[in-house]
Amino acid sequence: MFKEALQGVVDGTDGGLAGLLMDFEGIPVESYARDDSGGFDIEAVGAEVSVVVKAIQRATEMLEAGETREVAFKSEKMVTLIRIINNNYFLALTMSPDGNFGKGRFMLRVTAPKLVDELS
Amino acid sequence: MFKEALQGVVDGTDGGLAGLLMDFEGIPVESYARDDSGGFDIEAVGAEVSVVVKAIQRATEMLEAGETREVAFKSEKMVTLIRIINNNYFLALTMSPDGNFGKGRFMLRVTAPKLVDELS
Numbered sequence: 216m217f218k219e220a221l222q223g224v225v226d227g228t229d230g231g232l233a234g235l236l237m238d239f240e241g242i243p244v245e246s247y248a249r250d251d252s253g254g255f256d257i258e259a260v261g262a263e264v265s266v267v268v269k270a271i272q273r274a275t276e277m278l279e280a281g282e283t284r285e286v287a288f289k290s291e292k293m294v295t296l297i298r299i300i301n302n303n304y305f306l307a308l309t310m311s312p313d314g315n316f317g318k319g320r321f322m323l324r325v326t327a328p329k330l331v332d333e334l335s
Numbered sequence: 336m337f338k339e340a341l342q343g344v345v346d347g348t349d350g351g352l353a354g355l356l357m358d359f360e361g362i363p364v365e366s367y368a369r370d371d372s373g374g375f376d377i378e379a380v381g382a383e384v385s386v387v388v389k390a391i392q393r394a395t396e397m398l399e400a401g402e403t404r405e406v407a408f409k410s411e412k413m414v415t416l417i418r419i420i421n422n423n424y425f426l427a428l429t430m431s432p433d434g435n436f437g438k439g440r441f442m443l444r445v446t447a448p449k450l451v452d453e454l455s
Binding site for chain 1: 379380383384386387390391393394395397398399400401402403404405406407408409410411412413
């Protein structure tokens with residue numbers, strides 16, 4: 216179920232490389248990488264990303280900005296999009312810098328609610 | 336010069352609330368908030384954001400993903416877009432969640448190179 220959801224997000228996004236469902240302790244629940252992603256280490260990405268997401272959650276809490284919903288960061292070699300599912304889990308999608316960013320956001324936005332029940 | 340650049344970014348973005356030029360130690364160089372932003376505390380945002388940006392830079396370094404260029408995070412009450420200028424400084428734009436995200440990214444992207452010379 217989780218694998219299929221991740222595959223749907225990654226394969227449904229032009230430039231999608233890998234997807235990950237992870238908890239905020241940095242422990243992966245499920246991951247999926249495209250065969251042609253060149254052995255992309257999505258779990259290494261996820262472990263780093265969980266640190267970033269925690270920093271962002273602390274920041275939005277301090278600023279009383281409400282719950283964090285989405286995070287994106289772009290570097291020279293990849294773009295990582297994150298969608299917070301609930302207080303314990305998040306979805307991450309890593310794509311190439313020339314991938315379809317808007318489609319990636321859309322795919323995460325429609326997929327996250329489908330996973331909420333099973334992750335509560 | 337910096338003030339004008341920030342004002343251009345904020346006023347040029349539908350839903351823009353405030354802009355900030357800050358170094359990675361969390362020390363603000365310049366800031367600008369729209370009169371109608373309700374006393375928005377952009378420097379408090381900046382101080383929190385600098386922690387997030389540092390976490391992201393560590394993550395991208397660990398992952399050998401190249402230099403971080405852009406970061407965005409969206410919570411219930413605001414969207415914050417960040418554009419890295421160089422190794423020492425970044426630009427941040429805070430906007431309302433229903434603001435024009437794409438225009439904000441564009442304004443930051445065209446403004447950052449104009450500030451590089453003066454910040455090197």
